Amino acid sequence: MDMNLQTGNEETIDLNAIKSRQHSAWSSGDYAAVGNTLQIVGEMLCEAVDLRSNQRVLDVAAGNGNATLAAARRFAEVVSTDYVGSLLAHGAKRAEADRLQVTFQQADAECLPFQAESFDVVLSTFGVMFTPNQEQAARELMRVCRRGGKVGLANWTPGGFIGRLFKIIGKFVPPAPGVKSPLLWGTKNHLDALFGTDAVVATKTTFFVFRYKSSRHWLEFFRANYGPVLKAFAAIESDARAALEADIHGLLDELNVAKDGSLVIPGEYLEVVITRNR
Secondary structure, three states, rough: OOOOOOOOHHOOOOOHHHHHHHHHHHHOOOHHHHHHOOOHHHHHHHHOOOOOOOEEEEEOOOOOHHHHHHHHHHHOEEEEEEHHHHHHHHHHHHHHOOOEEEEEOOOOEEOOOOOOOOOOEEEEOOOOHHHOOHHHHHHHHHHHEEEEEEEEEEEEOOHHHHHHHHHHHHOOOOOOOOOHHHHHHHOHHHHHHHHHHOEEEEEEEEEEEEEEEEEEHHHHHHHHHHHHHHHHHHHHHHHHHHHHHHHHHHHHHHHHHHHOOOOEEEEEEEEEEEEEEE
């Protein structure tokens, strides 16, 4: 995965190859197990965009459907998309269990198979930020959103827990040269550059609180289920794995606010509401 805060030129690299590696990473492990813990972020994002029951909603890079389910619970017409079919299957099972009406469709965030201005609201929680061609992804989000509609995003910030985790991983598994960091989506200036000429970008720094049994439990859980962590450990030799584990434990211990042996870490992210004005 490409985690350092780079601002390179995508035209100099093979974006299809990058996308293929990313697809492999997100298909590995069991991201749905991690995604289930993040459900509250989708609920908060739907409130941030003031979602209404008479709106048509698209969830982009939806994973196992947190924002999807939150929008469907508010009786909107929802289409849930991701380029990893197994994650959509998890989302479909969740929707069925909750008796929610959702359309699931496999789709690439950089080439959405929908007509222009066909949705009132477009959402993405910790999803579209990982696209290798950021400008193209932003154009697609805006294209399918109607004039006056809203794009709601939840993006990890560079200085937050996950942002710092990605930087640690980047020391052991360097990012592909020239690919812009996904963490740029967690900065207001970058979002203004991506969307500003066609939209009004409003941001709010907020937190998702990671709650686990211990720092060891967190690392075991993410190493088994979260593609970027799983792939990082698999890509390096045993001595480097020990060093990576030590660095991650150091970060966990630094940020843990619990004093009872459990793990409680406030993870900073940027809640974004973009209003398309033309």
